[in-house]
Amino acid sequence: MGIHLILTGFMGAGKTTVGKALSSLMSRPLLDTDQLIEAQAGMSVSRIFEVCGEEEFRRLETETIRTILDRKEAVVLSVGGGLPLREGNRLLLRQAGQVVYLRVKPQTVLTRLKGDTTRPLLQGGDVEEKVRNLLTLRGPVYEEGAHLIVDVDGKTPQQIGEEILCKKRLKI
Numbered sequence: 001m002g003i004h005l006i007l008t009g010f011m012g013a014g015k016t017t018v019g020k021a022l023s024s025l026m027s028r029p030l031l032d033t034d035q036l037i038e039a040q041a042g043m044s045v046s047r048i049f050e051v052c053g054e055e056e057f058r059r060l061e062t063e064t065i066r067t068i069l070d071r072k073e074a075v076v077l078s079v080g081g082g083l084p085l086r087e088g089n090r091l092l093l094r095q096a097g098q099v100v101y102l103r104v105k106p107q108t109v110l111t112r113l114k115g116d117t118t119r120p121l122l123q124g125g126d127v128e129e130k131v132r133n134l135l136t137l138r139g140p141v142y143e144e145g146a147h148l149i150v151d152v153d154g155k156t157p158q159q160i161g162e163e164i165l166c167k168k169r170l171k172i
Ligand code: S3P
Pocket: 009, 010, 011, 012, 015, 034, 045, 079, 080, 081, 082, 083, 118, 119, 120, 121
């Protein structure tokens, strides 16, 4: 089993864009749980939430990381923002690679996700309150599951990717 590099964090933290930068810097394939689930299901994440329910989506997430983490080839893996909330998922991730938590401030999330319609958990109502509440609840959980924490606000994906490479060498 390869030592995978795994990116976690809240919606809008930049897991996919930082994943792209790291994939290019490390010459490794980039995999993304949401994209794999959508391809397998033939439905968007929003549609899966709507038609099958969140519980089924969470089950698909666990199934997906089990499959990916078994791969021999080391990859950069970006995981959906809610995936590390299950303790079993956090254990799987930590065993399979180096887990990097991309920590983002609520204001950055709100700016980046203004007008977004693809995140079912942020639709309708007071989005700012939802983001703040979810981040307060999830922050400590992401931290607990990570080997390394990187603050992303005000940095480019390339800068964050390079910061991760510098810090991760010291940690492995
Ligand atoms: C979710 C995050 C989303 C997606 C789904 C649920 C969450 O992924 O998996 O909408 O619970 O935080 P991103 O973090 O890539 O936006």
